[in-house]
């Protein structure tokens with residue numbers, strides 16, 4: 490995950506209802522529905538857990554430090570899914586101690602390299618990269634009306650892209666991967682038997698179902714968008730040109746944090 494900026498997070502809490510409606514309109518599923526599907530739990534199970542698992546979000550100052558609005562945005566998403574939640578007043582170790590003292594059963598915390606949710610009762614650690622991959626694959630599945638035997642192009646073979654490949658394979662999709670670093674694609678070819686695409690512009694002419702997990706901007710252009718193109722784009726920044734975006738926006742799922750965090754929570758209650 491690219492380091493988020495406070496500008497991209499500032500309005501999240503106020504816009505969750507609107508975003509939820511947008512997801513429902515595009516995919517037929519709500520944020521909680523997508524997260525539950527991604528985690529492999531019934532939505533009722535997530536709802537039931539919400540009354541017994543208070544959540545603390547702990548601001549972490551290490552490395553590049555606190556990102557303005559980050560903890561508040563995470564907390565607002567957790568709260569939107571239905572869980573009692575709070576941001577600790579203290580940071581770092583003192584924040585963790587405060588969260589536990591105040592009764593948190595699940596904690597969220599992130600530094601520059603790692604973003605996790607931990608269910609303290611279940612001794613379970615959920616990583617944001619895996620949750621984001623699973624969440625976006627679930628969103629893509631809803632957008633596509635199923636992925637079994639469908640051709641899917643994954644762009645980017647970093648942590649999220651690799652995890653998305655694994656999830657897509659489990660769903661029976663025919664997966665192709667492009668990464669600017671071909672050594673990374675080679676590993677996925679050996680591990681999962683994916684198809685290796687070497688020329689992105691050319692590959693984009695052939696695929697209609699895309700999962701963009703790359704941090705590159707402007708890689709998807711208007712000429713790549715077909716009437717049936719659908720895109721789940723977890724990469725930041727969004728990899729579409731302005732024109733490509735306007736052509737596909739009703740068949741595109743993209744956000745800075747919401748699907749990843751909601752899926753972390755659904756995976757953490759399992």
Ligand code: 2YJ
Pocket residue numbers: 490491492493547548549550551554555556557559560599600601602603604617618648
């Ligand atoms: O607590 C804070 O405000 C900050 N320490 C949050 C840092 C958020 N971390 C990131 O944006 C990292 N790029 C996350 C990397 C996760 C890799 N899977």
